[in-house]
Amino acid sequence: MDAESYERELIGFALAQAAAAAKLALVGVLILVAVTWHDVGAWGVAAWGVSAAGTLLLRNRLIARPTDLLAQGRPAPQARRVLWVSSLVLSAVLASLPAAGLPHMETEVGLLVTLFFCCWGAAGMSSLGIVPRLYTSYLGVMLGGVALGWARDFTTSLSPAIMGGLLMYWLVLSAFGHGFSRRVAEGIAIRAENAQLVKQLSAANAAKTRFIMTASHDLRQPLHAIGLLGGVLARATSAEDIHRAREALSTALEGLQQLFSAILDLSRMDSGTLRPDLRYVPIAPLVARLDIEYRALCLEGGRRWECRAETAHVRTDLALLERVLRNLLDNALKHGGDGGVCLALSTPSGQVMLEVSDTGPGIPVEERERVFDEFYRSRDVTSAGMGLGLSIVQRLARLLHAELRMEFVDPVRRTGTRVMLVLPMAQPSDEQAVEPEVALPDLHGLRVLILDDEAAVLDATRALLEQWGCVVATCRSGSEVAGAVQRLGAPHVALTDYRLSPTENGLAALEALRAEQPEMGCVIVTGESDPAIRQRLADEGLPVLEKPVDPEELRAVLGLFRAMDD
Template sequence: ALARISSVRLLRCCRVSTVIDASVAVEGTSEVRHLQQGFNQAARALAESHRLLQSRINEATAELARKNQQLEVASQAKTRLLAAASHDLRQPLHALTLFSDGLANGETDPVKLQRIGHIRECVDSLDRLFSELLNLSQLDAGVLQPQWIDFPLDRLFEEISRNFRPVAEQQGLRLVVRKTDLWVRCDYVMLSRILNNLVSNSLRHTIEGGVLVGARRRGRGVRIDVIDTGVGIATHHQVRVFEEFYQVEPTGRQAARGARGMGLGLATVQRLAELLNTRVELSSKLHKGTCVRVMVRSAPPALPAPVVPPAVAAIEEEESLANMRILVIDDERTILEGLTVVLSNWGAEVLPAQTRAEALALADTWAQPPDMVISDLLLQGGDNGLDVIGALERHPRGIGAGTARLLVTGETKPDRLREVASAGIAVLYKPVSPRVLRQAIQAQRAAAAQMVGA
């Protein structure tokens, strides 16, 4: 009977959770005591094992938390470093862009024009690299939100063909962009960035043959293919090429041509695709080429827009800035001089200012407000272009609804990008090509005139 009672106690103790020490009193016959002692030893060993396991779990959890914190700190440091480096390097590059255009204006010497062309090629190359950084910073800041519209895909395809055909021909490659009558519902700018990055990447890594861009309907969606005959991507690299800063080392003729970027193009593609709630698929064979597919929503075709005669379109694009008065605010003397040269060549009257005080001093003397204000975002002494524009709006003789506003900045810090996005003022990111600057001026001028008319 005593043995049966002790066995019941033993079974009850076995049901006790392993997170606490369990033991039984040693009593009864020698056989029962021996059994009870064995149980107590097993319980102590089990409790010790549990304490050791819990200790290791706590250590692993603490180590994981520490590494996560290190990764977060490293990520924030990377963002700050890229933003600071990008801003500081964009300033002289923006000035170089403006001065190269000023040099080309009215120049007829073929040798000088060729040299200026080489300068522009270098500027364009740097501009592409900085654009990749800017795209990444905008995504990190969360300031990009899709603007859904229906548009004919062929419009975007024609733009890609126009932009990249000269690049392909210069490298001895073919770029084939197949015409399509499909319409899609998407963000035009984001899809344009995705396809531009994919085509640029394909051309960079293709030595012979070329690149094909096409689209076909797939169910309720449209699949866009970018196919190249390039060097291909090894299987063990394919899962990582969409990571930031991950690059596959170029070899052979590809390395000799200097085909190397920053490892951000495909990372940007992936991030933009996520914003568009779509997916990007990649298939590739080493030395055979690569195919990247992007799925987008299809849309029903709309009525064709009225056709603008080419002559009228050219006149509108090259609309003169004669008699237009533009207040330009930038604390970098070289950029201020470059903008003055470019805008003056277009016929505008330029009012230059390096500081808030100089801008307000001009407001004290002008007979009427300027037609437009172009301001850098970050000015001397921690001043802010948005605040200066606000001060001009409050000035008794300052700017009103009839004055167009445009910000130009090399800033890429996420908090600054959010600040700019919430201001409701058009913004250009340095370096700004003269063509883009002119288009922005005309667009903001038209918007301001429409606001006054309303």
């Protein structure tokens, strides 16, 4: 809660309490009129009663307007002034009775009036104690009027003791008022925090529901297409029909894999299992590589392409940064109309700024927050897409400690979109080592044991590995491992799914085999996002591939084991 909102809450609480206490105060006025009527005189007491009741009613009318303004989010200073002035005027009017009337009262009546005002002052803490200085002043005026009345009464020797007691009472209640103010302030802060948490939880629940509904819809589309294409393939009679169906099936599977990968990326980022590997790296080579690739794509599509780059170093995860830039460039190509696309690297004011811009219709200002939501697509977008690209970009930018900005390319016409990624500049470091590209070796003869409880996954993986020249044996549980090894011979590497069943996992199923053959490699395939499981896999020090597995990534990992075996 910001300072202004906090101030509104405090003053609003005090005003509400003051309004609620007015009825009780009117009852107190009537009681004092009845008690002092005989000793002070009818006219004097009646005049005081009318003025006190009128002040209470007028005060309630005065604080009603500021209370409404505070509820509308207006600033609090005016309400604070109304509270201060009305409270001090009320205390002065109330204190006029003992100040003027105590010398005319019997001692017993005077003591009763003093006790009544002490209780009245203590009750005022509930409405004014939230503002300690105001409460101290209000109480001082009230008790000061009582003390003045006793000081004017020369007929009793109790006056000095009563005035001393009133002073002590004022000091004690003032101290209690400060403690009361702190407790109420803490309560208001906790209430505001709870309200914010409830709001966030409601928004998160709504976002989760929207995410599930949209993801279900988007997953259903390629699955529906795959089902239909399966029927086409089953009934195809010519080579041309089979070729067209295979191409369409490949496109649908590619879309399904992209959607799954995007959803898994979001899950990993939200669960904290994706951690950036921050290093000091030059950024110009990355921009040069993207320049070559996207220049060709733009030329092929008849689009203009521009790339400007300066030399700069940053501390970042280069792979994650590349994903951010690729998502932004892909968005610019899809939704940027038929105009140009620009990638720029500049170093303004000691910062590194990466810009991706297009000359399309632009993103309206009112939609710039929502475009980062999962599956959100602007109402002006007609091109295909899942609506996950910018959501992934925003999360990756946070991981990389980068600032994300968005603006119009042409602010006058409000067209074109420029997305800027700002990172702090870093000095070149000797820590960076350029990793050479790894050429995939021939996998012919590599003995691979595959462990997965899904028959379809086993068949597909086996077919792929045998296509690469591997010798493969498959099994679906730990009880089948020994038989598979007997058929295969000593495996060079075991490829296992982590979760085989509710009671068995791949690590446990291969535990005995790994103990017997410590030279055997082991690769874990998983879609788990549970931080505890991810940590356990990291502690094992084994290669982990994320589902859905990219075939080239799988081949690269198996190639490393072949290189170690050679």
